[in-house]
Amino acid sequence: MNRDLLRDLYAAVCAALLVLTAVLVGAAIQHRDGSLRVGWPPLLASWDPHVGPGTPAAVVVAAAVVAYGPSLAARLPWRPLLFAVWGTGTAWTWSLALVDGWHRGVAEQLTTRNEYLPAVGRFHDIPAALRDFTRHILIDSPDNWGAHVAGHPPGATLTFVLLDRIGLGGGGWAGTWCITLGTTAAVAVLVAVRTLADESLARRAAPFLVLAPAAVWVGTSADGYFAAVAAWAVALLALAVRGVRPGLNGLCSGLLFGLTVYLSYGLTLMAVVAGAVLWVGPSRRPLWFALAGFVVAPVVFTALGFEWWEGYRILVTRYYQGAGGVRPYGYWVWANLACTVLIVGPATVAGVRRVVVRLRPGGGWSRSSPRPLAVLVLAAALALLIADLSGMSKAETERIWLPFAAWLLPACAFLTGVRGWLVGQAVLALLLNHLLLTGW
Numbered sequence: 001m002n003r004d005l006l007r008d009l010y011a012a013v014c015a016a017l018l019v020l021t022a023v024l025v026g027a028a029i030q031h032r033d034g035s036l037r038v039g040w041p042p043l044l045a046s047w048d049p050h051v052g053p054g055t056p057a058a059v060v061v062a063a064a065v066v067a068y069g070p071s072l073a074a075r076l077p078w079r080p081l082l083f084a085v086w087g088t089g090t091a092w093t094w095s096l097a098l099v100d101g102w103h104r105g106v107a108e109q110l111t112t113r114n115e116y117l118p119a120v121g122r123f124h125d126i127p128a129a130l131r132d133f134t135r136h137i138l139i140d141s142p143d144n145w146g147a148h149v150a151g152h153p154p155g156a157t158l159t160f161v162l163l164d165r166i167g168l169g170g171g172g173w174a175g176t177w178c179i180t181l182g183t184t185a186a187v188a189v190l191v192a193v194r195t196l197a198d199e200s201l202a203r204r205a206a207p208f209l210v211l212a213p214a215a216v217w218v219g220t221s222a223d224g225y226f227a228a229v230a231a232w233a234v235a236l237l238a239l240a241v242r243g244v245r246p247g248l249n250g251l252c253s254g255l256l257f258g259l260t261v262y263l264s265y266g267l268t269l270m271a272v273v274a275g276a277v278l279w280v281g282p283s284r285r286p287l288w289f290a291l292a293g294f295v296v297a298p299v300v301f302t303a304l305g306f307e308w309w310e311g312y313r314i315l316v317t318r319y320y321q322g323a324g325g326v327r328p329y330g331y332w333v334w335a336n337l338a339c340t341v342l343i344v345g346p347a348t349v350a351g352v353r354r355v356v357v358r359l360r361p362g363g364g365w366s367r368s369s370p371r372p373l374a375v376l377v378l379a380a381a382l383a384l385l386i387a388d389l390s391g392m393s394k395a396e397t398e399r400i401w402l403p404f405a406a407w408l409l410p411a412c413a414f415l416t417g418v419r420g421w422l423v424g425q426a427v428l429a430l431l432l433n434h435l436l437l438t439g440w
Contacts, residue, residue: 002416004354004416005416005417007353008350008353008354008415009350011349011350011352011353012346012347012349012350012424015341015346015349016341016346018334018337018338018341019042019338019341019342021338022041022042022334022335022338022339023040023041023042023338025041025331025335026038026041026042026331026335027041029041029328029331035326035327035328036327036328036331036332036395037323037326037327037395038395038396040436041331041335042332042335042336042338042339042395043339043342043398043436043438043439044395044396044398044438044439044440045436045437045438045439046436046437047435047436047437048435048436048437049434049435050099050100050434050437051099051434052098052099052100052101052105053098053099053101053102054094054095054096054097054098054099054100054105055095055099055434057091057094057095057098058092058095058096058099058429058430058433059430061088061091061092061095062092062211062426062429062430063426064088065088065092065207065210065211065422065426066211066419066422066423066426067419069088069206069207069210069211069422070204070207070418070419070422072084073203073204073206073207074203078194078199081190081203081206082187082190082191085186085187085190085206085209085210086183086184086186086187088210089183089186089209089210089215090179090180090183092210092211092215093179093182093183093215093218093219094179094219096215096216096219096429096430096433097175097179097219097220099433099434100433100437102172104437105219105220106171106172106175106176106179106219106220107170107171107172107175108171109171109175109220109221109440110160110171110174110175110178110220110222111170111171111174113146114146114147114148115146115148116146116148116149116156116157116159116160116174116222117160117170117171117174118146119145119146119149119157120157120160120161120164120169122143123157123158123161126158126161126304127304127305129154130154130301130304130305130306131304131305131306132305133145133154133305133306133311134306134307134310134311134314136150137150137311137314137315137318138314138317138318138321139318139321139322140321147322148222150315150318151265151315151318151319152263152264152265153261153262153263153264153265153301153306153308153311154262154301154306154311155259155262155263155297155301156222156226156262156263156264159177159222159225159263160174163177175219175220177225178218178219178220178221178222178224178225179218179219179220179224181224181225181228181229182218182219182224182225182227182228182402183215183218183224183228184228184231184232185218185224185227185228185230185231185232185402185403185406186206186209186210186212186406186409188228188231188232188234188235189205189209189231189235189406189407189409189410190202190205190206190209190410191235191238191239192231192234192235192238192277192376193205193373193376193410193413195235195238195239195242195244196238196241196242196277196280196281196372196373196376197370197371197372197373197376198370198373201370201373201410201413202410202413204412204413204415204418205409205410205412205413207418207422208347208348208351208409208410208412208413208421208422208425209406209409209410211422211425211426211429212343212344212345212348212405212409212425212429213342213343213344213345213425213428213429213432214343214344214402214405214406214409215429216343216398216429216432216433216438217343217398217399217402217438217440218402220440221399221402221440223264223399223400223402223403223440224399224402225263226260226263226264226267226402226403227402227403227405227406229256229259229260229263230256230257230260230267230270230403230406231403231406231407232256233253233254233256233257233260233270233274234253234270234273234274234277234407236249236250236252236253236256237249237250237253237257237274237277237278237286237290238277238281240253240283240286240289240290241277241278241281241282241283241284241286242281242282242283243282243283246283246285246286246289247286247289248289249286250286250287250288250289250290250293251289251290251292251293252293253286253289253290253293254289254290254291254292254293254294254295254296255293255294255296255297256293257270257271257274257290257293257294258293258294258295258296258297258298259297260403261297261308262297262298262301262308264400264403265308265311265312265315266387266392266393266400267403269383269386269387269404270383270403270404272379272380272382272383272386273376273379273380273383273404273407274290275379276375276376276378276379277376279375280371280372280375280376316392319392323394323395324391324392324394327394327395328394329391329394332393332394332395333388333389333391336388336393336394336395336397336401337388339397339398339401340384340397340401340405340408342398342428342432343398343401343402343405344405344408344409345424345425345428345429346421346424346425346428347412347415347421347422347424347425348408348409348411348412350412350415350421351377351408351410351411351412351413351414351415352377352381352408352411354411354414354415355374355377355378355411355414356378358370358374370414373410373411373413374411376407376410377407377408377410377411379407380404380405380406380407380408381404381408383404384401384404384405384408387400387401387404396439398438398440399439399440
């Protein structure tokens with residue numbers, strides 16, 4: 001076994017020990033006073049070993065990706081590869097979701113009291129609902145919003161309102177929307193990596209983007225959909241700075257970035273990843289097109305009566321009125337990182353280790369094709385750490401941080417012993433979904 005691979009395994013073992021520590025310490029704290037507000041720390045889940053209709057498909061998809069993924073990723077033409085990644089990732093995500101059955105795994109996920117769909121009926125008059133939105137954020141306000149509606153700008157809820165308006169109402173369609181769009185994030189990441197770095201690196205990363213444990217939460221949570229919107233915003237910006245229709249792609253990127261911050265307050269931190277794209281790209285001119293596109297969402301929402309900054313200010317108060325005021329920062333500031341290990345898997349931990357090594361003097365850092373990919377990975381890690389230290393992400397980060405985790409996964413392109421790492425990714429996802437009943 002070569003020295004690099006051995007060090008990769010050490011990094012994976014250290015990450016596993018972090019998770020084990022978070023589980024043991026979290027269980028003790030939760031048993032003592034219940035302050036963590038999760039059933040199976042550090043995840044919002046409960047211990048419930050089970051199988052379901054998605055189990056055989058999940059095993060088959062995992063085995064197929066391990067056996068054939070690396071070779072197909074190396075030889076398929078680029079566009080068919082992108083469709084293969086989306087199709088296989090969709091099959092993987094659907095099969096994991098259906099381990100819990102159609103109703104529990106998909107159709108009912110977004111219909112519970114704290115989710116988005118119960119609020120759809122209150123948006124008969126959309127402008128009036130937006131003008132009144134901030135008045136119902138606080139817990140002690142009349143007819144207060146459920147936790148997820150209150151915890152996000154109204155763009156998130158409006159997505160499901162508009163689906164309902166076109167005849168796609170209910171939890172089944174909402175879940176299908178989130179999975180269908182959420183699985184495109186992998187395609188967006190591959191487009192960005194190929195554009196900014198190198199096609200061979202994108203191809204090496206492809207099987208890991210398909211078989212990510214994050215798929216457990218992409219199916220079914222709205223954050224998977226948010227991750228895809230943010231990922232395409234970054235991918236289009238990457239194309240723009242590389243001179244591929246810079247005006248159109250820059251404008252569309254800005255539109256999506258604007259939408260992103262009206263889907264989730266925390267995704268303003270995607271500006272860190274966008275900054276990394278601008279840093280490694282050869283042209284800054286598309287920035288002006290992106291800024292022009294970005295202002296559209298704020299102008300529209302503000303004109304309709306919703307003020308983003310006011311909403312966020314009130315949300316901070318609401319956060320500490322609820323679980324955020326109870327959950328101990330001293331535990332979650334490091335246990336959140338254990339959640340991240342579980343969504344990105346041991347292979348990504350090893351890949352990030354290889355990225356960090358390049359920062360050391362004599363570590364092989366250069367201006368060759370791996371450098372832009374390393375910058376993207378480190379930018380995503382920085383955004384995630386800022387979110388962690390902010391104290392506004394205590395628990396449930398297995399879904400909240402999906403948009404940042406998507407940009408850590410391509411670090412796996414630097415690994416050797418690819419099939420062994422893919423097995424580790426698949427086993428982790430299968431164990432999570434079959435031993436735990438997750439909150440999403």
